[in-house]
Amino acid sequence: MKPTLQRPVAIPVSQSTAVATPIMPSVVYASQTPDELDAQYSGEIQGYTYAREGHPNADVLARRIDALEGMAGGIIVGSGMAAVSAVLMGLCESGDHVIGGNQLYGRSLRMLSEDLPRYGIETSLADTTDAQKVAEAIKPNTKLVLVEVVSNPTIRIADLDGIAEVCAQKGVLLVVDNTFTTPAALKPVEHGADIVLHSVTKLLAGHADVTLGWVCTKDPAVMERMTIYAVTHGLTGSPFDCWLAERGLATFELRYERAEKTAQRLADFLAVQPNVKMVAYPTRPDHPESARAQSLLRGKGANMVSFEMEGGRSAANAFTKTASELAFAPTLGDVGTTISHPNSSSHRNISEAERVANGITEGFFRVSVGLEDPDALIAAFDKGLKAAKDT
Structure with missing residues (x-):
């Protein structure tokens, strides 16, 4: 069989349209002539050349x-x-x-x-x-x-x-x-x-x-x-x-609304715990910029809660270890709730003086609230806080 050159194959044309966006993993796109390539680079016609671009x-x-x-x-x-x-x-x-x-x-x-x-x-x-x-x-x-x-x-x-x-x-x-x-x-x-x-x-x-x-x-x-x-x-x-x-x-707005409602409940729960020193959530009246949050964010609080509990690193370790249902991970926005400890992750390379000035102590945690059942989530936090209190 005589070998043939491997030419780019055109995507078959369909009168109907794909409901889901196709994945187009091609790194390179072939043009027909130098003039056509020039026209693409100059913006005269729409086209792709190389995936980095x-x-x-x-x-x-x-x-x-x-x-x-x-x-x-x-x-x-x-x-x-x-x-x-x-x-x-x-x-x-x-x-x-x-x-x-x-x-x-x-x-x-x-x-x-x-x-x-x-x-x-x-x-x-x-x-x-x-x-x-x-x-x-x-x-x-x-x-x-x-x-x-x-x-x-x-x-x-x-x-x-x-x-x-x-x-x-x-x-x-x-x-x-x-x-x-x-x-x-x-x-x-x-x-x-x-x-x-x-x-x-x-x-x-x-x-x-x-x-x-x-x-x-x-x-x-x-x-x-x-x-x-x-x-x-x-x-x-x-x-x-x-x-x-x-x-x-496709599900962003639904996820946002569910996580926001749970975050509000979690913030209110944390605020009355005996070993929690501070809770930060935009819609709470004790937030330093609560009035601004109401006007600027139109009463929205989103899914992020931060709090500071009593105790140092040992209490922080006890909290994350005991509240094992919660992912202790330096990320946010997941469908599952994650807890982050800035002193050991995102702000570890910031000077201690700067961290303390901003209230980021060993007992400071950032919470990204997910889509779990609110009661189960609060129970996990309750268990972790009680363990931290006993250290």
Whole structure:
């Protein structure tokens, strides 16, 4: 039999449409002529070339998240921190100044304190619960301000409207990490944000089997710079992860509502336990920014609860070991409840003085509430707290 060349095979055309999005794992896409390839790269025609530069599953997922956030033209990247990198490294250059919230996620703080300065990018932190503090931190060379609407892991609420007004007056980009809040509670672009990002890994995908991020901006020129950085540095997410995340999005709002109701119950339970010193949940009246949470988040509290219990590391060990039904894992947004200990995970590389200043002690835990029966969940916490109290 005479050997033949292996040519790309066209996908069969169907008059009917697939109900579920197909997975398109191809790394490369063949064009017919150099002119056609040029036209694709110049944007004259739609097409794909190489998966690092984009692929169908990423675009389908991006458009779905765009719609949730009320934006257009976002991109999918390999993780939430890849989204942060696309913003900070894609837009900033030597001599610029960046302001971050002083209670950001630990890896974001580490990027600000260690990575950006290596490239000659000046950084500083400010209390984002007070817009005046952010205003005071702005310098002539400030490029952008990075905030979390609800801080990770301390659950403080940023003065988003005030910060947006300050940034607009100063000509500074406002970047909002909306991972904790999600568009179910808040659309940052409606409050003056210039750039919005997500760790899609978390509540949007929701099943602890995906690592992805999303980032979008209102300005096409800014979007192009972030996209070029993401493509050049290989931040693209895989087709399979994108497909899984799209599937997860189908139940996002249902999962959000169920987890939020349980989180409210859990927060109220924790607040009356004798060895619990503090509970942080946005809708509770004892939250430092409760009034702001009611107006900004429209009464939404989402699925994250933080609390501080009596005792040191031994009490923390007893709690996690005894409450064995709960996954002790440094993640959030899963269908199952997870508990995280920032001192030994996300904030382990932050100085002890900084941790203590933000209330992140050995007894501090962050809880991502899942979809379990609320009574069973509370029983597990009760068992763990009693064991911690006895140490």
